[in-house]
Amino acid sequence: MDDLPRSQSPSPYATFSRKDWAALRADTPLTLNNADLKRLSSVNDPIDMDEVEQIYLPISRLLAFYVAARQQLFRATQRFLGHKETRVPYVIAVAGSVAVGKSTTARVLAALLARWSNMPKVDLVTTDGFLLPNAVLAREGLMGRKGFPESYDVQALLRFVSDIKAGKPHVTAPVYSHLVYDVVPGETTTVEKPDIVIIEGLNVLQTGERPKNGRVTPFVSDFIDFGIYLDADEPQLRRWYVERFMKLRETAFRDPQSYFRKYAAVSTAEAFETAETLWADINLPNLRENIRPTRPRADLILKKGESHRIDEVRLRKI
Template sequence: MIEQDAKRVCDLISSRKQVGVRTIVAIAGPPASGKSTLAESVVQSLNAQQNSAVPLATLVPMDGYHLDNRVLEARGLLARKGAPETFDAVGFCNAIKKLQSAQQESFHPRFDRQMDLAIANAIAVHPDTRTVVVEGNYLLMDSDPWRTLADVYAATVFVSPTLEELEKRLQHRWIKHGFDPKTALQRAKTNDLPNAERVIRDSRKADLILNQNYTEFGMRYAF
């Protein structure tokens, strides 16, 4: 199923290629929706279509723009990590806007889940890479600064299984991090699920909406 969805997204990108500027594609959805797995599959599929040493497409996840835990703790937001206010949203939006027309190589942060922090300059975007796939929860939020990217995206995709399925996935994710099932469910319900509901409620309609529920635990989950 993930292969079928990746093909649908690739076909959409092909129909929306921009001339003179980079093609910026947004893949959004609530936490644990499968958007990260889908975005990675799309980039791999696009790059498999050419033999150049320069990648045809590069993935830039929004998660790299998480505020540092020390900043969140000082602001009383550590328990809300993953909520919109726990990201450098303005910095992220400015970086994506620059990507559309940048002529030089640029570098972007990558979030390391095991270390629970962002690593600066870990993702390089080659100046000749013509497609950038952006992935994250809040890309289509109809509020500032997120909506300032509306005209930057050549194509938008929204991935959203049911809330019941998301609850199962979120609980499982916390179990994988060492929490017992009861504590894992509590963590999901107090932070992740409210974030998921907000994403579903407040996001603009995407060009392509994918509601499929991928194999329940056969995927990597992300914020």
């Protein structure tokens, strides 16, 4: 078995080229326009209508089937039990490295799903809001580990997703500001009776180690119905991260409230060196140690090429 060529090795995934995946769109209507894409895309994460038509419309069609199947199972279970319970939301996770384009993917999918003919209610939440406040990270010596699993309030995140899957009508999540690079004190966002919840974050598919005391502890990924992992090679991710840092230096970093405002005033060479150091010391180790190991847990893996275009799609076999 181990001697088989890689292309012939058994895999839990069915692999599609961009062309083959695009054909699966079938008659799914295009409900976004260029103005929508401009609003939904992140800094240094280009996306065009071709990407929406060839990649994201087939994904939305697939998810429509999956959600419908889950709803049918729910109704069958209700008939079996002979009583009614609150239908719980379908939870989709979007995971991957810093600078790979998670935010854009999550926002585009949320917009497409909310435009289905039955107009489901779709909420999008990022795990950034569950990062520990900077004051706590500084006190614990974790500022250099921000984005690593230990920098999150894992119990609060776990309570959030478990309340969502319990069908609670109103569930709140803390809000994070990328401008000040911190959780906003007292500010929350409320998820109210959604049909679909998309959770976007670095380690949302992570499990972690079971406690040695034998207690059964659930993980956030235990509550995920469908996991998406955005993938790219390390050299591309490094380049995209540095390019994004340099673009932000000319834009958001110039805001007086920006946590990174000092980098707007330094030389281009110093800013470039800072970006390279942040990637090498923080983001690359986090990718290798914590983020990429969650990739095999995904139901759908989207592999990006040089220009941020998704060149390959892998769908977990059922």
